[in-house]
Amino acid sequence: MSGWAADRYGARRVFVRAIAVFTLASALCAAAGGLPELVVTRVAQGIGGAMMVPxxxxxxxxxxxxxxxxxxIAWLTWPGLLAPVLAPALGGxxxxxxxxxxIFLVNVxxxxxxxxxxxxxxxxxxxxxxxxxxxxxxxxxxAGLAAAVLGLERFGDAPAAWGAGASWLTAGVALCLLAVRHLRCRRDPLLDLGAPKVDTLRVSNTGGALFRASITAVPFLVPLSRRR
Incomplete structure (x- = not known):
């Protein structure tokens, strides 16, 4: 919804407030006294970051x-590509x-x-x-994306949790299909599903998705390789 917020309230106002939320939430993450506080402040930090970048x-x-x-575009892209590689080396x-x-105070x-x-x-x-x-x-x-991700996450737990994972995944897929149907029928949808019809956008998104999947796998693979 960042595009809608920028169109309605102005890019400068939304961007500045997103930086403020992200910075304050980073400080609160560092001050968290336990896991519940850290989770709540991380959610706030994610909201600020999710609005700030786009x-x-x-x-x-x-x-x-x-x-x-x-x-x-090159200046916008390179920091996002370098961060998954440099962050584990600096976080260690x-x-x-x-x-x-x-890890959080460095953002302040x-x-x-x-x-x-x-x-x-x-x-x-x-x-x-x-x-x-x-x-x-x-x-x-x-809600559909959140439920689908939660369902996939539960499949990584013990087999006893797979039933709940299947339920969450099914609900997520159903909500996503409902969202797609709604977006195709609405005159002013939140997300224009017709954009991938542009050949250059479709090719760049397909190639970019594969590249980003490889880059974002680095923070997970590096710790696993060190364990061996």
Whole structure:
């Protein structure tokens, strides 16, 4: 829903507030006294990060001239590709020689100066009309994806949990199918399912998905290889 929020409230306002939420939540994660507090603050951190990244990219792409798009996309893409590789290497010394709190505290000195910079540099892009949020698409799509991921996660537990995993996965798939049907029928859907008909977008998304799957597997494979 970040695209809808940027169109309705302005890219600068949403981006700045997302940075504030992410930075504050990072500090609260470091101050968590137990697992329940850490989970809640991590959810808040995820909300801030989930709004910050796409809105920042949207602001850059909408304010960049077409001849400069390739260079702008390269600057946007490289940090996301380097992070899964560098983060485990930096997180190891933090947790070994300092404490796990520094994994979250390192975001604070980056987020604080980013707030005034964002207020100064990010253009206030928005639509002239104020679009309404597609609540059905948002609710069904979000709940369906969450249920499907939870169901797949339960299959990694003991066989006794596989029944619950199958139930969650079935419910998730059903909600996702409902969301797809709704998005195809609505005049102003939250997500335009017709976008993959563009050949360049379809090819880039297919290749990019395979590449990102390989890159994001590194943080899981490196610890497993060290155990052997």
């Amino acid at each position: 809105v920042g990219r949207l602001a850059v792409l909408r304010s960049t001239r077409k001849p400069d798009l390739l260079r702008a 010394p933090f947790t070994t020689y300092a404490s796990w709190h520094w 000195p980056l987020g604080v100066p980013a707030l005034p910079l964002a207020l100064r540099l990010v253009p206030d892009l928005r639509r002239t009309e104020r679009p309404r949020l597609d609540w059905v698409g948002f609710g069904a799509g979000g």
